Amino acid sequence: MNPLQILLLVLLALLPTLCSSAHLEVRRELHFPQLSGYKTLACDFHMHTVFSDGNVWPTIRVNETWRQGLDAIAITDHIEYQPHKADVPTKHSRSFELAESAAKSHNLLLIRAAELTRDTPPGHFNAIFLNDIKPLETPEFLDAVQEANKQGAFVFWNHQGWKGEEKGRWLDVHQTMYDKKWLQGMEVANGDEYYPTAHQWCLEKNLTMLGNSDIHDPDLRKESTSLDHRTMTLVFAREATLAGIKEALLAGRTLVWFKDQLIGREKLLRWFFDACVQVSKPNVRSKTSMYVEVRNNCHADISLEPTDPPKPDQSPNSRTVVLPANSTVLMRVPIADPAKPVAVNYVAKNFLIAPGKGLPVTLRIPSSATAEKKQGK
Known part of the structure; x- marks a missing residue:
């Protein structure tokens, strides 16, 4: 049996395996x-x-x-x-x-x-x-x-x-x-x-x-x-x-x-939201604002609308923050004192606790000092 015939027999033997691999079901x-x-x-x-x-x-x-x-x-x-x-x-x-x-x-x-x-x-x-x-x-x-x-x-x-x-x-x-x-x-x-x-x-x-x-x-x-x-x-x-x-x-x-x-229901949605959203330690860029990474750990986008009234030059849609599914976003957060923790209030518009009513939520951002202490600095 020459080398070409041997190669052909090997390929024929492997063919069922190759075909089955090509048709694997994927979840x-x-x-x-x-x-x-x-x-x-x-x-x-x-x-x-x-x-x-x-x-x-x-x-x-x-x-x-x-x-x-x-x-x-x-x-x-x-x-x-x-x-x-x-x-x-x-x-x-x-x-x-x-x-x-x-x-x-x-x-x-x-x-x-x-x-x-x-x-x-x-x-x-x-x-x-x-x-x-x-x-x-x-x-x-x-x-x-x-x-x-x-x-x-x-x-x-x-x-x-x-x-x-x-x-x-x-x-x-x-x-x-x-x-x-x-x-x-x-x-x-x-x-x-x-x-x-x-x-x-x-x-x-x-x-x-x-x-x-x-x-x-x-x-x-x-x-x-x-x-x-x-x-x-x-x-x-x-x-x-x-x-x-x-x-x-x-x-x-x-x-x-x-x-x-x-x-x-509100209680379960709030529990679920808290499990979905993770706020990282802040990175202070100035005396008036900080940047934080916010992670959405679920398969659905989350739309957040600030609860404070918009400024005269702001449209409601321009203030909406979208946390994409299974992703991390970098958010700029205004601050009054970088040494103090910050709580930012939103409504999760697409987390419905009643017809037409979104879930009130709070993103709690630790102060820079707190974050550094946790890091052992």
Whole structure:
């Protein structure tokens, strides 16, 4: 056998390895801070496949979300709405069964779930953490909701205002669900829509806030960026398990990542902000100002607006400070005395604690003397 033949045999032997390396699946991680005692899990609890009115096979949902850095999903095919039933048989748990193996191989948490799809009103509701979907196929809406709760499901109201506020109003049926503790949460954001009424109701009625994609078509994103990502729920769980996610949802430990906004309750948003933003020691340049590095440790941009009134020659937008995702900026801060610490007050405009209301925050900058002392100078 001549050298050329030997080389050819070696290349043929290596070909499968080379081909497999060229087609490795790549996951683009999401970077959100971990809060003390909790794991930050990126979740999407509302999506569809060909087993209702979606246009993809269930395993595709696993591939998409894993690639985009998510940790847990629920495939929520409609129970009552089956437009593909002439081609795809109605088997309510089939999408979960088909996706289960792929989810395990991708280390993605998969939740058995379904969407109750009745008229609006009363609207559409997701039931997640189900044991068996078939018993929810009942003539009466409240019977289905009761059955979901008997199974220990977490039930939330989807896209409350998708057909307008009149059809999305709070009715007796919703009050019945609320009084019986059959309703645990609401989507404050769904796909590209934000529902301020749902946001306010969650605050008033102590319902868990959720944001989900409700995706039907393929998602061609290869990664998530601050401005281009699916709507999702950040869950702060004690452990990265199905039980951990369920406990966190019932406790209301969630934030919604919607477009350029993070939405949630003030206490949790403030805790999250403090974990995201780090202020370095100052570098004093003059007696009237200092320069400090400010780090944003999360996957979302943060927009800060000073609380002090603008000067006559300033426009509001010119005063906004943007901390880009996973980046450090150098800020010039006016000072009266370089020997004293400085507290600068802002409103994080895109951290919504209520409809139209940003999170008040304070950046605390140590004095030069304090910084030098910490450095052992």
